[in-house]
Structures are given as structure tokens and as C-alpha cells.
Amino acid sequence: MDLSTYALGMIGFERIPEGTPLEVRFHSLNVYEIRGITSNKEFPLNPDDLKRERAEISVSVGDSLNAVCRKLTGDDFADDEEKWREEKKSKPPYLMVLTSLPESAVCSTGYWKKETDSIVTHDCFTASKEALLQLEKEKTTSFVTGLSAALSTPDNPVLFIPIAREVYGTTPNNQTVRDIRFTGSAEIYVSRPFTKETLTSCIDTALNANDNIHSKVGYFFDLAIREKDSLKKFLYYFLVIEVHTHQVFKSLDYPSLFSSLNDVPDRIKSEATNLLVTYQADAKNLSHRFIWCSLLKWEDITDEDIKQFKMLKKIRDKIYHGEEVDMKKLPLSQAQKLALKLIKNELIS
Structure with missing residues (x-):
């Protein structure tokens, strides 16, 4: 059942003023715990060195969740990274994939709530979020699957375990709209170090071959x-x-x-x-x-x-x-x- 106008008002929402369209471009941040790669002093995982971009996708890898997120978005992912790790029962290194819709959407009617550093809307951008999810199924899962294949050997698979997903929008004046959902899992695995050159080469290979991997292949591997x-x-x-x-x-x-x-x-x-x-x-x-x-x-x-x-x-x-x-x-x-x-x-x- 939809919330009534009265109920929305009680929790701080108000109608978007007429003539004040809200333009938002939506993005998703998918965070993966990497199983099969380890970082050490000889082979550090520096997000600055490992960032790569292709069309709607930007990626990077590192031991610090917030350092990777800052490289991709300019902001931290968690207020307290150590607490976040404990809650999610995860440990580094992490792969983060930023997927962005190519175009903005506009909402002219509906309800919003303005906060200090963001805007919360009520049921204004359903179509955009669905389009973003479809883009992830077509591009993001194929890339992650391809990267897993590129880095794996028959005896040492490298897997990317999805542990967090955040959907948010950005307005032309850099305000944000957020929608957060988390999932988690755990398995036994063995990790080994990779040089920066090997890792960046595999990321580039997976990005360049992304269109060669059928979207259903990436989708079903992600489900598995x-x-x-x-x-x-x-x-x-x-x-x-x-x-x-x-x-x-x-x-x-x-x-x-x-x-x-x-x-x-x-x-x-x-x-x-x-x-x-x-x-x-x-x-x-x-x-x-x-x-x-x-x-x-x-x-x-x-x-x-x-x-x-x-x-x-x-x-x-x-x-x-x-x-x-x-x-x-x-x-x-x-x-x-x-x-x-x-x-x-x-x-x-």
C-alpha cells in the first residue's frame, strides 16, 4: 500500500514545487571481496594505479574500501571502515565497480526530503533504477566474470564475492539521492599475490572483452x-x-x-x-x-x-x-x- 500524503508529510517529505524539476543521473557501486588475491609489501594494491574506465563502467582495486571509493567517486563508502568490515564479516582486498547510466532522468512531480548533504525522493525514479539494474546485468556482471576468468588458473580460481551494493543519483549541483542494499556470503579460499602489471592487464583484458561475453553468461555466473x-x-x-x-x-x-x-x-x-x-x-x-x-x-x-x-x-x-x-x-x-x-x-x- 502506498503511503498517503499525510504519512509522507509526517516523515519529512514535501511535494516537489511546480517548476522545479529534479535532474538526476543514477549510478551503482558494487563492492566485491576478492577471494584468491592477496596484497603485501612487494605487491601492494594501490587504487590510484589500478583504476580503469570504459564507457559506463569504472573500476578499481585496493585494500582500503574507502580509498577505492574515493578514487571512483570522491567520497568514502563507510563512516567507520573497520566497523563495516566486522558487520559484513569481510576482509580485503576489494574490487569496486561503478556503473553509471549514460543519461540523466528528470522528475517534475512527486515528493522529496532535503537533508544536509543529499535529497531523498519518494518513488520518483523507478524507471531509472530498473534501467540501471539492467545495465548491471548486461555489463557489470560480464566484466566481473571476465576478470575472474582472466585471473584464475585451473588450480587457483579468483572469485569476486558480492558484499554490498549502493544505488545513488547525482544532480548537476552535486547533491545526491541514495538507495542502499547489502548482501553477503562466505567460503574457504586460497589467495596469492599479483603484480600491479598483471592485475591491470587482466582488468583491461576483461573490460575490452566485455562485449564478447554474453550478458547471460555473466548473469548466471553472478547468480552462482x-x-x-x-x-x-x-x-x-x-x-x-x-x-x-x-x-x-x-x-x-x-x-x-x-x-x-x-x-x-x-x-x-x-x-x-x-x-x-x-x-x-x-x-x-x-x-x-x-x-x-x-x-x-x-x-x-x-x-x-x-x-x-x-x-x-x-x-x-x-x-x-x-x-x-x-x-x-x-x-x-x-x-x-x-x-x-x-x-x-x-x-x-
């Missing part, structure tokens, strides 16, 4: 990272593998890729290649498409990886068909590692 239920987490990881496989398969330039295979005799190369192209184009089965992508695109996928995929698919199929599986033994780590390995191929291709 956030999910606590093992069954749902497994299915989300497999969806990453499935969606990515179909997207890569559809993008293959079959004739030119087949021409690079040297096992076809020259005397029948034209007709044999046509036959292979036909067989490949007719492939509908996910397993067949996975193997075709491994043959023609994914250069570091091995027979063992294909066996892993088949094992994961077999478990997925059992779940979908209502058959019994041991929930305590779901291969979450294997699904996560294979998903990251496939995405990493897209970054380096």
Missing part, C-alpha cells in the same frame, strides 16, 4: 557466486557452460576454421570440407557442440576437460529428469573451474 544452495549453484554454473557453448558455436566461421585443419587430403579437400561444414552446422546436441567448439575454437580444452563436461552434463540431466543425486557430492568446484576456463578462452581469442 551469490547462491548458497548447492543444487542451484551447480545448475547456475552449468547454465554458464551451456549458454557460452551455444554462443561460441553460433559464432564460428566454419569454412575458414576447417581450412586450418591439415588432415584432409588435397585431392578431396573441397568436398570433404563441405561435408564437415554440413555435419557441423547440423549439430544440435550440446555435447557435440562442445566438442566442435573444442576442435575449432578453444585451443586449451583437452580430452580431460571434455570428460569433465560430460560428467557435469550427466549430473545436470539426472537433476532435470528427477533422478536422485547426492547433493553433498555435487561437483561445484569442477563446474566453476570449467566455466572459468571456457570464458578465459574468449578473453584471449
Whole structure:
């Protein structure tokens, strides 16, 4: 039920005066605890050195939450950073992603409450917040997933655990409108140091390849990272593998890729290649498409990886068909590692 005008007045809101439109550009700050990277004197994580920008996204990394936030926005994120860490049960280092809508929105009717350093509005910018959330699904999650893949190795995954999200708007005279929501989670992990050059290179790689990663791949990987239920987490990881496989398969330039295979005799190369192209184009089965992508695109996928995929698919199929599986033994780590390995191929291709 919507609040009445009287109720809004009781909590300090008043109608926006006629002829006083409020122009606001909305942003989101997503904070991630980094699992798999450590900072030390030899390899410090300095937000000034690690800031990168692309279109609607700005990012930086550091040990101090507020130092990273100041680099991106000019303001602190928390009044008491140490207390914030204790409340969120998190520890550095942190990745912060600032996502900004390209255009401002204008509210001419509604209610606001002016405070010392901000303006609070009541139900004036719903469409803008929805557009911002959609932009995050399309761009932010794909970048974070790509960065995870770029930094990970088969034995040492690097994960970004979402722990805080803040939505706020900025007016032309630098007043703010705020909307805050937090989430949290915890896992066991091993961290290792990265040089500034390696880390910035991986950030640039993930930003540059952001449009190459399908938005659903980033979206489902983000859901998997956030999910606590093992069954749902497994299915989300497999969806990453499935969606990515179909997207890569559809993008293959079959004739030119087949021409690079040297096992076809020259005397029948034209007709044999046509036959292979036909067989490949007719492939509908996910397993067949996975193997075709491994043959023609994914250069570091091995027979063992294909066996892993088949094992994961077999478990997925059992779940979908209502058959019994041991929930305590779901291969979450294997699904996560294979998903990251496939995405990493897209970054380096």
C-alpha cells in the first residue's frame, strides 16, 4: 500500500514545487571481496594505479574500501571502515565497480526530503533504477566474470564475492539521492599475490572483452557466486557452460576454421570440407557442440576437460529428469573451474 500524503508529510517529505524539476543521473557501486588475491609489501594494491574506465563502467582495486571509493567517486563508502568490515564479516582486498547510466532522468512531480548533504525522493525514479539494474546485468556482471576468468588458473580460481551494493543519483549541483542494499556470503579460499602489471592487464583484458561475453553468461555466473544452495549453484554454473557453448558455436566461421585443419587430403579437400561444414552446422546436441567448439575454437580444452563436461552434463540431466543425486557430492568446484576456463578462452581469442 502506498503511503498517503499525510504519512509522507509526517516523515519529512514535501511535494516537489511546480517548476522545479529534479535532474538526476543514477549510478551503482558494487563492492566485491576478492577471494584468491592477496596484497603485501612487494605487491601492494594501490587504487590510484589500478583504476580503469570504459564507457559506463569504472573500476578499481585496493585494500582500503574507502580509498577505492574515493578514487571512483570522491567520497568514502563507510563512516567507520573497520566497523563495516566486522558487520559484513569481510576482509580485503576489494574490487569496486561503478556503473553509471549514460543519461540523466528528470522528475517534475512527486515528493522529496532535503537533508544536509543529499535529497531523498519518494518513488520518483523507478524507471531509472530498473534501467540501471539492467545495465548491471548486461555489463557489470560480464566484466566481473571476465576478470575472474582472466585471473584464475585451473588450480587457483579468483572469485569476486558480492558484499554490498549502493544505488545513488547525482544532480548537476552535486547533491545526491541514495538507495542502499547489502548482501553477503562466505567460503574457504586460497589467495596469492599479483603484480600491479598483471592485475591491470587482466582488468583491461576483461573490460575490452566485455562485449564478447554474453550478458547471460555473466548473469548466471553472478547468480552462482551469490547462491548458497548447492543444487542451484551447480545448475547456475552449468547454465554458464551451456549458454557460452551455444554462443561460441553460433559464432564460428566454419569454412575458414576447417581450412586450418591439415588432415584432409588435397585431392578431396573441397568436398570433404563441405561435408564437415554440413555435419557441423547440423549439430544440435550440446555435447557435440562442445566438442566442435573444442576442435575449432578453444585451443586449451583437452580430452580431460571434455570428460569433465560430460560428467557435469550427466549430473545436470539426472537433476532435470528427477533422478536422485547426492547433493553433498555435487561437483561445484569442477563446474566453476570449467566455466572459468571456457570464458578465459574468449578473453584471449
